[in-house]
Every structure is written in C-alpha cells, then in structure tokens.
Amino acid sequence: MRFSGITPSGHAQLGNYLGAISHWAAAGGARDLYFVSDLHAMTTSHNPAGLRARTSEMLAVLIASGIAPERVFVQSDLARELGALTWLLECTCSFGEAARMIQFKEKAGGQSGVRLSLLTYPVLMAADILLLGADEVPVGEDQRQHVELARALAKRFNSTYGEVFTVPEAVLPPTGARVRDLADPARKMSKSGRDAAGVVFVLDEPDLIRRKVRRAVTDAESVPAYDPERRPGVSNLLEILAACTGTSPRDVAEAYGSYGALKEAVADAVIETLRPVREGTLALLADPAELDRIRKAGAARAAERGEHRLSSALRLIGAG
Ligand code: AQP
Numbered sequence: 001m002r003f004s005g006i007t008p009s010g011h012a013q014l015g016n017y018l019g020a021i022s023h024w025a026a027a028g029g030a031r032d033l034y035f036v037s038d039l040h041a042m043t044t045s046h047n048p049a050g051l052r053a054r055t056s057e058m059l060a061v062l063i064a065s066g067i068a069p070e071r072v073f074v075q076s077d078l079a080r081e082l083g084a085l086t087w088l089l090e091c092t093c094s095f096g097e098a099a100r101m102i103q104f105k106e107k108a109g110g111q112s113g114v115r116l117s118l119l120t121y122p123v124l125m126a127a128d129i130l131l132l133g134a135d136e137v138p139v140g141e142d143q144r145q146h147v148e149l150a151r152a153l154a155k156r157f158n159s160t161y162g163e164v165f166t167v168p169e170a171v172l173p174p175t176g177a178r179v180r181d182l183a184d185p186a187r188k189m190s191k192s193g194r195d196a197a198g199v200v201f202v203l204d205e206p207d208l209i210r211r212k213v214r215r216a217v218t219d220a221e222s223v224p225a226y227d228p229e230r231r232p233g234v235s236n237l238l239e240i241l242a243a244c245t246g247t248s249p250r251d252v253a254e255a256y257g258s259y260g261a262l263k264e265a266v267a268d269a270v271i272e273t274l275r276p277v278r279e280g281t282l283a284l285l286a287d288p289a290e291l292d293r294i295r296k297a298g299a300a301r302a303a304e305r306g307e308h309r310l311s312s313a314l315r316l317i318g319a320g
Contacts, residue, residue: 002029002171003134005037005075008054010191012061014200014270015179017277018243023174025066033132033302034067037075039082040125043118044107057281060291061202064280069294070301075128077299081310085127086120088313092157093123093149102145126150131306133166138173161316164309177243182216185232203278206271213237213267224262226253234259237266244269 004024006016024034038055055074062072075082098104101122108114117124122145129137129150137147147170154165179189183198193199198216200209218233226249228235238249241262245252256262284291314320 001031001033001132001134002027002136002138003033003035003129003132004138004173005035005040005128006058006062007037007040008051008058009041010193011054012058012202013179013189013191013193014202014240014274015177015189016191017061017065017202017274018177018179018240020173021062021065021067024062027174033071033073033134034062035073035075035128035302036062037128039075039079040121043115043121056288056291057203057285059295060281060284061277063294064277064284069298072294073298073302074295077295078131078303078306081131081303081306082124082127085131085310085313086124088317088319089123089126089130089153089157090120091317092153092160093126097149097152098123101149103142122146122149123153126153129168130154130165131309132302133305133309134168135166136171137168138171140173144170157313157317161313164312164316177239179240179243180232180236182212182233182236185217185236200270200274202274203281204274206275209271209274210267213263213270216263216266218259222259224253224256224259226250234262237262241266241269244273 004020006012006020012021024032036055036058038051041051041054055076059072059074063069098119101119103122104119108118125146126149129147130153137150139147147168150168154167158165158167181187181189181193181195181198182200183195187193187198189199191199197212200212204212216233216237218237219231221231221234224234224238225231226235226238228239235249238252241247241252242249244266256265311320
C-alpha cells in the first residue's frame with residue numbers, strides 16, 4: 001500500500017499537479033491512500049481560518065484531479081488517533097534522533113520562537129505512516145530521512161513491545177516534472193513561493209495563467225533549446241509543455257522557432273491541463289455538503305484501517 005500526502009501550506013500549484021497529484025490519480029493501487037496533511041501546516045506561524053479553507057480546497061483539488069474519493073482523507077480528521085500514536089512513538093524515539101533531522105536544522109536554524117512541533121513533526125509523520133500500515137512511502141530525497149526514522153521507530157516498537165507495525169520503506173516517487181518558478185527559474189515552484197507572479201496556481205483564471213507564462217523569465221537567446229543547466233528558464237517552459245502533452249522537452253524544443261510561439265503553446269497547454277481540475281474543484285467547493293460527505297466517509301475508512309494498530313500499540317506499551 002502506497003501512501004502520500006500534500007500539505008495545505010498554500011494554494012495547490014502547477015508543480016504539485018504535474019509532479020505529484022496527476023501521478024497519484026493515474027496510479028491504480030486500490031489500497032493506496034492520499035491525504036491532506038493539514039496538521040503538518042502548523043509547525044510555523046499559521047492562520048486558522050486560512051488553513052481550514054486551504055484544506056478543503058486541497059481535498060477538492062485531489063478529487064477533481066481524478067483520485068477516487070475513497071482513497072482520500074484529511075489528516076486532522078484522525079487527530080485523536082494520530083495524537084495518541086505520536087505520543088507512543090515519541091516515547092520510542094530519542095531526543096538525539098529527532099534533533100538529527102536535517103530539515104529541522106535547516107528550518108529552525110537562526111530562527112527565534114521555533115515551535116516544538118517543528119522538531120517533532122517527523123514523529124507525527126511516522127504516526128501517519130504506521131497507523132495506516134503503509135509499506136511503501138514515495139518521497140523525494142528531502143523526506144527520505146523522515147521515512148528512515150519511521151522505519152527505525154516501527155522496528156524498535158515491534159522488538160521492544162511486540163509486533164504491531166508494518167516496517168515502511170521509502171520508494172522513489174514516479175518521475176514527474178520538477179517545475180521551476182517562472183519568475184526565478186533557480187527556485188522550484190512552491191505553494192508558499194514569495195512572488196506569486198512566478199507560480200501558476202491550479203485555481204488561477206486562464207487569463208492570469210497566460211499573463212504569468214508570457215512574463216516567464218527566459219534568457220537572451222531567441223530560439224528554444226533544452227539545456228536545463230545553462231538555460232533554466234526556457235528549459236522549464238519546455239518541461240512544462242512536455243509534461244502537459246506527454247512528450248519530451250527535446251522534441252518540444254524542435255517544434256518551436258521562437259520564445260513567443262513557445263510561450264503561447266505553454267499557456268494553452270497549461271490552461272487546458274488545469275481546466276477540468278479547476279472546474280471540478282470549484283464545483284466541489286460550491287457544494288460544501290457533498291465535500292463534507294466525501295470527507296467524513298474518507299475519515300471513517302481511514303480511522304477504521306488504523307484502529308486495530310492503535311489499540312494493539314496502546315495495549316502492548318502498557319496503556320489501556
Ligand atoms: N515545483 C514542483 N515540481 C514538481 N513537484 C513538486 N511538488 C512540490 N513542488 C513541486 C510535489 O508536490 C507534492 C506535495 O508537496 P508537499 O505539500 O509535500 O510539499 P512541498 O514539496 O514542499 O510543496 P511546495 O508546493 O513546495 O510547498 P511549500 O511551499 O509549502 O514548501 C510532493 O510530492 C512534491 O514533491
């Protein structure tokens with residue numbers, strides 16, 4: 001069973017869609033699960049109403065992208081189960097192990113008022129994985145260390161208290177496009193990108209998408225060529241067009257003789273790729289009762305899948 005999440009730390013953007021969500025929708029595993037990891041969006045300063053709205057939006061985006069509603073849930077709907085399991089796992093994890101996480105060092109370094117949850121969120125991530133019995137967790141290099149921690153905690157709990165957890169493994173995610181920021185191609189496109197001009201959001205209006213693509217930073221050349229090292233801006237546009245049309249960036253480059261023509265084609269392709277997702281998301285958001293029904297059903301299914309592991313773990317550790 002594969003298990004992946006998306007954090008509603010901002011609005012879903014084109015990179016999330018081309019690099020992850022579209023592949024989740026295409027993967028057929030009947031037991032695979034996808035979740036909106038809203039609890040993970042609280043490790044730094046956040047706005048409660050904004051987080052709630054982005055969580056609903058992200059759930060709607062996942063479903064509108066074609067992921068079966070029965071394979072989706074929202075993390076905080078299992079807050080009680082995950083909170084309890086996180087505690088058991090914190091009692092299985094040493095302080096040194098948590099403090100060694102590279103992401104913590106990177107994100108906490110030099111900051112004041114760092115939330116304790118920034119240190120402990122990999123343990124919550126381990127609880128996400130272990131509660132639901134995921135055996136394969138597709139993650140990029142930046143999250144691999146966290147899956148290794150989940151592995152270590154599962155093994156330690158099993159050998160100390162008794163077999164309860166599946167030991168998960170980090171697997172390579174499907175090779176999706178790495179989409180770069182249109183205004184600053186040295187950076188990856190991000191939900192929380194500082195400059196919205198370089199980020200195409202899934203819910204952007206078609207006209208706005210076209211304006212953002214037309215303004216994308218390229219270089220002093222005029223004929224497109226695929227060279228990610230030396231020409232990252234135009235190569236990013238070629239990758240986006242290739243991902244939207246199911247071709248290769250090099251083939252795409254040969255088809256366009258000018259940056260202007262390429263940008264129009266990229267805008268058309270992105271608008272058409274996102275159109276059904278945008279329309280489906282807006283339709284779901286306009287029907288909160290239906291979205292709520294889907295959400296409750298997903299939560300109930302996920303809770304049921306994890307229930308026996310949590311109760312066994314509590315019993316084995318000497319609680320309950
Ligand atoms: N630019 C991107 N290109 C390709 N894939 C991307 N992903 C994110 N950005 C790109 C993939 O989207 C999935 C969900 O991401 P996440 O919520 O776990 O966090 P992230 O990778 O940190 O996403 P963002 O958009 O960059 O958010 P912020 O700004 O909060 O950091 C992952 O599979 C990720 O690889």
